[in-house]
Amino acid sequence: MPDAPTVRDDVPPHAWAGVHRGPLRPGEWVRLTDQKGRRHNFELVEGKRFFSNRGHLEHDELIGREEGFTVTSSAGGEYLVFRPLLSEFVVSMPRGAAVVYPKDAAQIVAMADIFPGATVVEAGAGSGALSCSLLRAVGPHGQLVSFERREEFADVARRNVTQFFGGDHPAWDLRVGDLVEQLPTLTEPVDRIILDMLAPWECVDVVADALAPGGIVCAYVATTTQLSRIVETLRAHGGFTEPQPWESLVRDWHVEGLAVRPGHKMIGHTAFLVTARRMAPGQRPPTKKRRPAPGAYGPDYTGPRPADLPSQVGLETTEG
Numbered sequence: 001m002p003d004a005p006t007v008r009d010d011v012p013p014h015a016w017a018g019v020h021r022g023p024l025r026p027g028e029w030v031r032l033t034d035q036k037g038r039r040h041n042f043e044l045v046e047g048k049r050f051f052s053n054r055g056h057l058e059h060d061e062l063i064g065r066e067e068g069f070t071v072t073s074s075a076g077g078e079y080l081v082f083r084p085l086l087s088e089f090v091v092s093m094p095r096g097a098a099v100v101y102p103k104d105a106a107q108i109v110a111m112a113d114i115f116p117g118a119t120v121v122e123a124g125a126g127s128g129a130l131s132c133s134l135l136r137a138v139g140p141h142g143q144l145v146s147f148e149r150r151e152e153f154a155d156v157a158r159r160n161v162t163q164f165f166g167g168d169h170p171a172w173d174l175r176v177g178d179l180v181e182q183l184p185t186l187t188e189p190v191d192r193i194i195l196d197m198l199a200p201w202e203c204v205d206v207v208a209d210a211l212a213p214g215g216i217v218c219a220y221v222a223t224t225t226q227l228s229r230i231v232e233t234l235r236a237h238g239g240f241t242e243p244q245p246w247e248s249l250v251r252d253w254h255v256e257g258l259a260v261r262p263g264h265k266m267i268g269h270t271a272f273l274v275t276a277r278r279m280a281p282g283q284r285p286p287t288k289k290r291r292p293a294p295g296a297y298g299p300d301y302t303g304p305r306p307a308d309l310p311s312q313v314g315l316e317t318t319e320g
């Protein structure tokens with residue numbers, strides 16, 4: 001029988017979750033929401049004032065109170081006061097590169113199966129938004145190695161992640177460098193690799209070498225051309241299961257008395273996601289029984305071709 005897991009009593013369950021409890025303290029960030037739903041995020045500093053179009057508020061009026069209260073500004077504006085949630089923090093924090101939106105970070109954590117104690121690699125770190133979700137999911141006993149090739153973006157990521165967790169997360173290893181050059185320097189197999197970059201297909205070979213058998217690669221790409229290229233490159237490699245591409249659409253609803261209808265606004269498109277699992281060394285997935293769609297790999301197709309594609313199959317044109 002495997003050893004029963006040991007419960008570490010030196011790490012409380014909520015440690016390094018980025019969640020703070022108790023009265024608001026100087027140095028913490030708060031999120032104020034006004035009566036029109038506008039949000040203001042700022043750091044609490046003793047003796048400082050927050051100004052808005054409805055007068056001002058003393059930070060000292062907020063410090064020392066339990067979050068979840070309404071405060072009135074000098075000109076009579078009412079503000080709801082909470083600490084920001086992770087999903088609120090990442091869309092309001094300073095950005096270098098574009099961030100992974102919370103709806104997609106949630107999909108990545110679930111569908112790339114990020115678990116407590118996992119060894120995870122991501123590239124690029126960008127602004128550190130996804131790093132926060134991954135660190136929360138792996139916890140203090142996991143490991144997240146984040147590669148970022150632009151030093152100035154790595155600095156932004158470091159500041160954001162440190163601010164969110166209130167210190168240097170013990171599971172985080174942020175490295176400046178290109179994934180293709182740096183990933184081979186890791187000596188232990190990796191459970192999960194998340195790629196959020198312009199050209200993830202350039203990384204498929206090093207990802208395959210670094211992933212443990214059964215490990216998952218997950219790519220996040222904004223355009224259909226990128227989606228096609230990463231899926232076909234994973235297929236052509238031959239050492240991954242059939243890639244699973246999808247996107248998630250989230251629509252909020254207006255619910256008020258008899259007026260129950262979809263909201264007028266929704267985020268129509270953020271990006272596509274693709275996952276595939278690493279086969280054991282030397283193993284290939286079963287040969288596909290289904291033929292490719294007519295013309296899928298016709299004369300206009302110039303990308304990588306599946307390793308098991310019989311000659312002439314899928315080459316037909318769709319016209320005529």
Ligand SMILES: C[S@@+](CC[C@H](N)C(=O)[O-])C[C@H]1O[C@@H](n2cnc3c(N)ncnc32)[C@H](O)[C@@H]1O
Binds near residue numbers: 131
């Ligand atoms: C869209 S941003 C990542 C955003 C990040 N996931 C977040 O949620 O904040 C893409 C980043 O990938 C970096 N990048 C692109 N190719 C890379 C590579 N081969 N190795 C390391 N970083 C790379 C870019 O410099 C950029 O900062």
